[in-house]
Amino acid sequence: AxxxxxxxxxxxxxxxxxxxxxxxxxxxxxxxxxxxxxxxxxxxxxxxxxxxxxxxxxxxxxxxxxxxxxxxxxxxxxxxxxxxxxxxxxxxxxxxxxxxxxxxxxxxxxxxxxxxxxxxxxxxxxxxxxxxxxxxxxxxxxxxxxxxxxxxxxxxxxxxxxxxxxxxxxxxxxxxxxxxxxxxxxxxxxxxxxxxxxxxxxxxxxxxxxxxxxxxxxxxxxxxxxxxxxxxxxxxxxxxxxxxxxxxxxxxxxxxxxxxxxxxxxxxxxxxxxxxxxxxxxxxxxxxxxxxxxxxxxxxxxxxxxxxxxxxxxxxxxxxxxxxxxxxxxxxxxxxxxxxEFTSVPAGKPPFTAGAGEIPEGTHLLDGAAGSVQRIEATFTPGTAEEFGLIVRGNGTQGTRIGIRPTERIIVVDRRESGQTDFHEAFASIDTAPIELAANSYALTIYVDQCSVEVFAQGGQVTLAELIFPSPTSTDVSLYAAGGTATINNLRITQYA
Structure with missing residues (x-):
C-alpha cells in the first residue's frame, strides 16, 4: 500500500x-x-x-x-x-x-x-x-x-x-x-x-x-x-x-x-x-x-x-x-x-497470550504482541494505580492509550499521541465513558485496525469507537499502570495482519 x-x-x-x-x-x-x-x-x-x-x-x-x-x-x-x-x-x-x-x-x-x-x-x-x-x-x-x-x-x-x-x-x-x-x-x-x-x-x-x-x-x-x-x-x-x-x-x-x-x-x-x-x-x-x-x-x-x-x-x-x-x-x-461472524476472521499468526500478573508502575512493552490489525481481549483487577490499561499501535512512548481510572469510575481513550492528529484542532482528544466494576474486574475487547480502535467494555455495556492515524511502523502493544500497580488476569491478542 x-x-x-x-x-x-x-x-x-x-x-x-x-x-x-x-x-x-x-x-x-x-x-x-x-x-x-x-x-x-x-x-x-x-x-x-x-x-x-x-x-x-x-x-x-x-x-x-x-x-x-x-x-x-x-x-x-x-x-x-x-x-x-x-x-x-x-x-x-x-x-x-x-x-x-x-x-x-x-x-x-x-x-x-x-x-x-x-x-x-x-x-x-x-x-x-x-x-x-x-x-x-x-x-x-x-x-x-x-x-x-x-x-x-x-x-x-x-x-x-x-x-x-x-x-x-x-x-x-x-x-x-x-x-x-x-x-x-x-x-x-x-x-x-x-x-x-x-x-x-x-x-x-x-x-x-x-x-x-x-x-x-x-x-x-x-x-x-x-x-x-x-x-x-x-x-x-x-x-x-x-x-x-x-x-x-x-x-x-x-x-x-x-x-x-x-x-x-x-x-x-x-x-x-x-x-x-x-x-x-x-x-x-x-x-x-x-x-x-x-x-x-x-x-x-x-x-x-x-x-x-x-x-x-x-x-x-x-x-x-x-x-x-x-x-x-x-x-x-x-x-x-x-x-x-468476526470470530471467524482468519488469524495471520498464532495468538499472543499472557497469564495473570502484576502490572508495575510505568509502561511495559509486550514482546511478540505487535500488530496493526488485531483483537485484544483483556481482563484487569484494579490495585493501587490511578489508571491502568493498554497502549495500542504504539511506538516508543507514543500510541493510543486505553485505560481505566477506577476511582473516577471511567474508561479513557487518549489519542493525543495516536499518530497524525494535526489535521484538525478537535481530533487530539481524551474521551471518557462511565464504567462500573463487575465481579471485581474490568473486561475489555478491543478491535484494532489500520485507522481505528473499537472498544467493547464489560461485555459490551460500554463502547467507544475512535479513528486513529498511526504510522505503519507503530504496531507495539504495551501494558501500563500510573500511580501504583494493577493486575492483568488474562490477555489474548488475535493477530489478523
Missing part, C-alpha cells in the same frame, strides 16, 4: 476512492447483506449525495457496486431505508418479482419546484437491489419542511392489523415523527416524540425496533435510537437511545432523563449508543435471519470528517454490531457486541 492508503482498513468497509457517510437501506435479502450509504461519487468530501452500495454474505468481506440511486439536477438523495415489499402493497412489483422499495429523503435543489424542502420519496428495484427506478409520483410525503429527513420504515404486525411504519425526524425541532401507510405511498401521521435527553445538535437518522429483555421473547421492549450532531458526550456527533413501548401509534419512553431541551450537565446520564468520537448515524439491518438485530454506524465525526488524512477514499464504516437488551437496576441497557 502507498503511504497515502496505509490507513485502508482490513476489518471495516471503506469505499475504493470516494466519500462515504451515513449507512442507508440496510437489509438482508436473497442471501446477502446490502449496505447502501451516503456517497459522493465524484469526490472525497461531502457533496453530490447519492446512495453508494456494497454487499456481503458474511459481514466481513464487502463488494462495492455501482452507485445505486444517484443525485440529479433537482435532488440530492439523503438518508433512508429499504423494505422488502413481499405482498406488493406498493404495486411496484410484477407477477414474478416482489419489489425492494427504498424510502429516501429528497433534498430538493434550486432547479426543483420544491427547492429548499426535504421530503420523502420512493425508488424500487426488481433485480434484488442493484438497479433502481425513482417513483414518478415523488415526493410521497411532504411537510413543507427544510429539515424533515432520514425515514426508517418497517412492517408493524399486531392483532389490530399490519401496516408500514415510518420513523423520521424534524431535525432542528429535536423531534421524531411516526407515520403509517398501507401502500408506502399515502402516509398518515401517527404521533411524535421529543425533544428529550440530548438536544445539543440536530436530531438525525432514527430507528425503532423491538428487543427481548434478557432474551425473554415474552418480554419485549422497544428501542428508539436517534443520532445528534453536535452534542455528543465527548464532542461532535453521537447517537443516543431510549427504551420503552410502541403500541403501533405512539412511542413512550421509560428512560427519559430530561424532557424538553437538555441540561448540559447531565450528558453522562443519557443512554449513548457509543461514547467514542466516531460512531454516528447508526441504524439496523432489516430482515436479518434468526431475529438478530445488527447495527452499523459511520465511523467519523462531523467536527473533522472532511479532513481525515485518508486517500483516495474518506471514511470507513464501523464493525457490524449485534445489539441486545438487558435489565439493570430497574431499567434497561443496550448491550453491543461485534457480530459473531
Amino acid at each position: 502507498t503511504t497515502a492508503d496505509a490507513f485502508r482498513p482490513a476489518l471495516h468497509y471503506a469505499p475504493r476512492n470516494t466519500w462515504l457517510n451515513d449507512p442507508n437501506g440496510l437489509i438482508f435479502h436473497e442471501g446477502a447483506y446490502h449496505l447502501y450509504y451516503q456517497n459522493n461519487p465524484l469526490d472525497t468530501v461531502w457533496g453530490n449525495m447519492s446512495w453508494g452500495h456494497a454487499t456481503s454474505t458474511d459481514l466481513l468481506t464487502w463488494t462495492e457496486h455501482a452507485v445505486a440511486i444517484a443525485c440529479d439536477a433537482e435532488e440530492d438523495i439523503f438518508s433512508g431505508s429499504i423494505v422488502y415489499d413481499r405482498h406488493n402493497t406498493s404495486g411496484f412489483g410484477t407477477d414474478s418479482a416482489a419489489p425492494l422499495v427504498a424510502v429516501y429523503t429528497s433534498a430538493y435543489k434550486m432547479a426543483s419546484a420544491y427547492h429548499g424542502i426535504q421530503a420523502q420519496s420512493l425508488a424500487y428495484s426488481l433485480d434484488g437491489g442493484y438497479t433502481w427506478t425513482k417513483h414518478p409520483g415523488n415526493p410521497v410525503l411532504n411537510r413543507a419542511s427544510a429539515d424533515f429527513r432520514d425515514p426508517k420504515v418497517f412492517r408493524y404486525e399486531s392483532d389490530a392489523g399490519s401496516y408500514w411504519v415510518m420513523v423520521a425526524v424534524e431535525a432542528s425541532d429535536f423531534e421524531v415523527v411516526f407515520y403509517k401507510s398501507h401502500d408506502l405511498k399515502d402516509w398518515e401521521l401517527l404521533s411524535s416524540f421529543g425533544p428529550a435527553n440530548a438536544t445539543g445538535g440536530v436530531w438525525e437518522c432514527p430507528d425503532l425496533f423491538p428487543l427481548p429483555v434478557d432474551g425473554d421473547p415474552d418480554n419485549l421492549k422497544w428501542v428508539l435510537t436517534v443520532n445528534l450532531n453536535p452534542g455528543g458526550p465527548n464532542g461532535g456527533s453521537a447517537g443516543q437511545y431510549f427504551v420503552g413501548d410502541f403500541d403501533g401509534t405512539t412511542f413512550t419512553s421509560a428512560t427519559t432523563v430530561t424532557s424538553g431541551l437538555q441540561d448540559p450537565d447531565r450528558l453522562s446520564e443519557y443512554q449513548w449508543l457509543d461514547w467514542g468520537r466516531d460512531y454516528y448515524a447508526a441504524v439496523s439491518f432489516s430482515d436479518v435471519p434468526d431475529g438478530r438485530r445488527l447495527m452499523i454506524g459511520w465511523m467519523n465525526n462531523w467536527q473533522y470528517a472532511n479532513e481525515i488524512p485518508t486517500s483516495p477514499w474518506r471514511s470507513p464504516m464501523s464493525l457490524v454490531r449485534e445489539v441486545s437488551l438487558r435489565s439493570r437496576d430497574g431499567s434497561w441497557r443496550l448491550v453491543q457486541q461485534v457480530a459473531q
Whole structure:
C-alpha cells in the first residue's frame, strides 16, 4: 500500500476512492447483506449525495457496486431505508418479482419546484437491489419542511392489523415523527416524540425496533435510537437511545432523563449508543435471519470528517454490531457486541497470550504482541494505580492509550499521541465513558485496525469507537499502570495482519 492508503482498513468497509457517510437501506435479502450509504461519487468530501452500495454474505468481506440511486439536477438523495415489499402493497412489483422499495429523503435543489424542502420519496428495484427506478409520483410525503429527513420504515404486525411504519425526524425541532401507510405511498401521521435527553445538535437518522429483555421473547421492549450532531458526550456527533413501548401509534419512553431541551450537565446520564468520537448515524439491518438485530454506524465525526488524512477514499464504516437488551437496576441497557461472524476472521499468526500478573508502575512493552490489525481481549483487577490499561499501535512512548481510572469510575481513550492528529484542532482528544466494576474486574475487547480502535467494555455495556492515524511502523502493544500497580488476569491478542 502507498503511504497515502496505509490507513485502508482490513476489518471495516471503506469505499475504493470516494466519500462515504451515513449507512442507508440496510437489509438482508436473497442471501446477502446490502449496505447502501451516503456517497459522493465524484469526490472525497461531502457533496453530490447519492446512495453508494456494497454487499456481503458474511459481514466481513464487502463488494462495492455501482452507485445505486444517484443525485440529479433537482435532488440530492439523503438518508433512508429499504423494505422488502413481499405482498406488493406498493404495486411496484410484477407477477414474478416482489419489489425492494427504498424510502429516501429528497433534498430538493434550486432547479426543483420544491427547492429548499426535504421530503420523502420512493425508488424500487426488481433485480434484488442493484438497479433502481425513482417513483414518478415523488415526493410521497411532504411537510413543507427544510429539515424533515432520514425515514426508517418497517412492517408493524399486531392483532389490530399490519401496516408500514415510518420513523423520521424534524431535525432542528429535536423531534421524531411516526407515520403509517398501507401502500408506502399515502402516509398518515401517527404521533411524535421529543425533544428529550440530548438536544445539543440536530436530531438525525432514527430507528425503532423491538428487543427481548434478557432474551425473554415474552418480554419485549422497544428501542428508539436517534443520532445528534453536535452534542455528543465527548464532542461532535453521537447517537443516543431510549427504551420503552410502541403500541403501533405512539412511542413512550421509560428512560427519559430530561424532557424538553437538555441540561448540559447531565450528558453522562443519557443512554449513548457509543461514547467514542466516531460512531454516528447508526441504524439496523432489516430482515436479518434468526431475529438478530445488527447495527452499523459511520465511523467519523462531523467536527473533522472532511479532513481525515485518508486517500483516495474518506471514511470507513464501523464493525457490524449485534445489539441486545438487558435489565439493570430497574431499567434497561443496550448491550453491543461485534457480530459473531468476526470470530471467524482468519488469524495471520498464532495468538499472543499472557497469564495473570502484576502490572508495575510505568509502561511495559509486550514482546511478540505487535500488530496493526488485531483483537485484544483483556481482563484487569484494579490495585493501587490511578489508571491502568493498554497502549495500542504504539511506538516508543507514543500510541493510543486505553485505560481505566477506577476511582473516577471511567474508561479513557487518549489519542493525543495516536499518530497524525494535526489535521484538525478537535481530533487530539481524551474521551471518557462511565464504567462500573463487575465481579471485581474490568473486561475489555478491543478491535484494532489500520485507522481505528473499537472498544467493547464489560461485555459490551460500554463502547467507544475512535479513528486513529498511526504510522505503519507503530504496531507495539504495551501494558501500563500510573500511580501504583494493577493486575492483568488474562490477555489474548488475535493477530489478523
